Amino acid sequence: MTTPPFHDARPADSGRPGDDDLTLIRAIRRGESAAWTPLLSRHQDRVYAVCVRMVGDRELALDLAQDTLVKVIQGLDSYDARSQLSTWITRIAINVCLSKLRSEKLRRHASLDAPSGGTDDPGRTFAESTAQTREQFAAERVQSGEDRRLVLAALMRIDPEQRAILVLRDSRGMDYERIAEVLGVAVGTVKSRLFRARTALREHIEALEKSGSGSGPGGGVVPPAAGRGRV
């Protein structure tokens, strides 16, 4: 029982053995109801994080995370341990979110204010750009909260299926095989969809930049535990 908290363990969804999960599942199947609490405690942060990234709204994410865990309770008998429990639970969470997004046609139309800084320098040549390593450039960019808002706002605007693959890959750090398990597709399909998702995300970011918006009620990143509402 030494699994670190999920919010401190990224990239955490790398498929580590789930012996503790299996021990708890066996206890539950023996009728030890007390084992539910530690089992769900191990996964609740992951589920909530996936839901927050998928819907961009803390209130709704809380509801969906609860739905997910209730489904886990209801369906644990059908879990056959062929995949990691975390993979199985993540799959349920993604399906719950996609179902919700499809049913409600949830769309984020947050008006985004202009980002404080430009995201690209049009005059910069590729040679100049490549002079910077990816790591250097990324480190520079992630310091900007405005860029985070912009990326998150664009993430909420792309197709939910594309959003799911970006969430699993970038936010959860899953490898292609586990993403394929979660989404129920082939690894090649994951790669293909991932590139299209990145392309879509970029197009939405550029569209938001052109429209002069970048942050606002729907695009803000609230620090952890800073309150409820949209993220």
Added chain:
Amino acid sequence: MDQQPSNPNPITEADLIGWVEGTLPAARDRMLRAELTRNPTLALRLQAMTQDRAILTSIPDEPAPAALLAAVQEAIERQTLFADAPALKIDRPSRWSRWALRPNMAMAAGVALVITGGVYWALVFSNASPVVRNMPTHDVPSVAVGPSTPNLGPRNAANGGSSGVTEIAPVLASDTTGELLPMQGDFAYSGSDTQTLALAEAVMKAESGPPRRPLDARTAELRRALELAEQGRLVIRVRTPAGTRVASKMDALAASASRRDPVRAWRVEGDVPPTLLASLTNAGPMTSLEERTVTVSPTLASSEPQDVGRQAGVTVPTRVVRDTLPAVSSPAAACMAEFRPTAPTLQALVAALSQKLGGEVILSEASSPQPITSDPADASSVVWWTQPPGTWGKWITVPVVVESNR
């Protein structure tokens, strides 16, 4: 005609993804860089994607709120309590439950429940005495104080009862036919706590009416009732506590007629024709369709107390009997019930009668057939319908008589 030489190792989406994620093998990385030098637009796009990925991976996750585990814990406890997986399937947290999970709302709801319960019980006890005086004696729990003494039947009665035992509730009175008689006189309670408990229980039973007999669509009683209904010999008798507002309850029953359910379609409409009502009241005793088993007590075979009720080697068989009901004397109300002649429909009608009128429903057999018609006759006699005649089902009509059970 010039022809572009084909690239044996074209750049693929997997290469682009690998470049964005920094996982591209060195050989492919060199090849892609060369390509990007020739295609600055693609180069800028890939670089932007790299930035996007870096931003996405840098955003920290938030821990789940404490309310999440609390809500799920509630579901777990429910599963533990009921140990019934199907019951949990309806456990999708509603907006109400989410609302109730909020501490302030839950506290407010709890206070409101306590106040409502207090007011209810205050009203109940303020009106308790008349109800208790009028209630049937079989509803009164017999509470004995003192050493437990086995009921020795006639021998004990011959001894003048069990000394040392104080019967708090009055002795139950019944006639030989099993009919319950009204209690005479008031209760006498010996202890305040016992009195309170007995009074509360008596009030609750008196208000809820006599125990409702569950009917199952598969029982022989329903099948027999349908046969009698086809013959015009079924009479539904409803026994309600005295003083109930039968007329308004009949109106409510008529308003709740199940017309839309094609399986359990029934309705309660109209008055009973005077001739039919007269025939019912003059028909004499009826027979209840409800069967009950009767076990005859064996003859006392020994003078030893421990052998009372036993007779070695003798098995006393149980018998199935039907009660004879007294004739309908002064009905409080009467109506005609129409329903499709199926067991589920009759079952639904009986349940509605019991629920709406708050009484015991007795399916009884009249001694002689009643002049009851069925409808519809044929399509030509109906001037308006909502469904084609081919879908019509036969409806039969039986009288429903509401009586006081006093």
